[in-house]
Amino acid sequence: MSNETPSAKADSGDRLVRVGAIVFFIGALATLVTVAPLFLGTDPFPPVAYAVCMLMGLGFVIAAAGVLRSISVQRRQARAVQ
Known part of the structure; x- marks a missing residue:
């Protein structure tokens, strides 16, 4: 185990x-809520509710950007050590 403190960029x-x-x-929950009326036979939600479902994809992109940022910071730190 290392005693190094992670850099600010890794934290970000x-x-x-x-x-x-x-x-x-939040997007996954919105997807479940908007799909439920289709199975229950009730009136569907307005189109705005379906737009909230797009948060699922946006969240995936944000998380992927965080992973890529952490990778780049770790690579820079490894190069600095060598």
């Missing part, structure tokens, strides 16, 4: 992953 990458996960789960 971790924060992006967390925010992306939250946005993704």
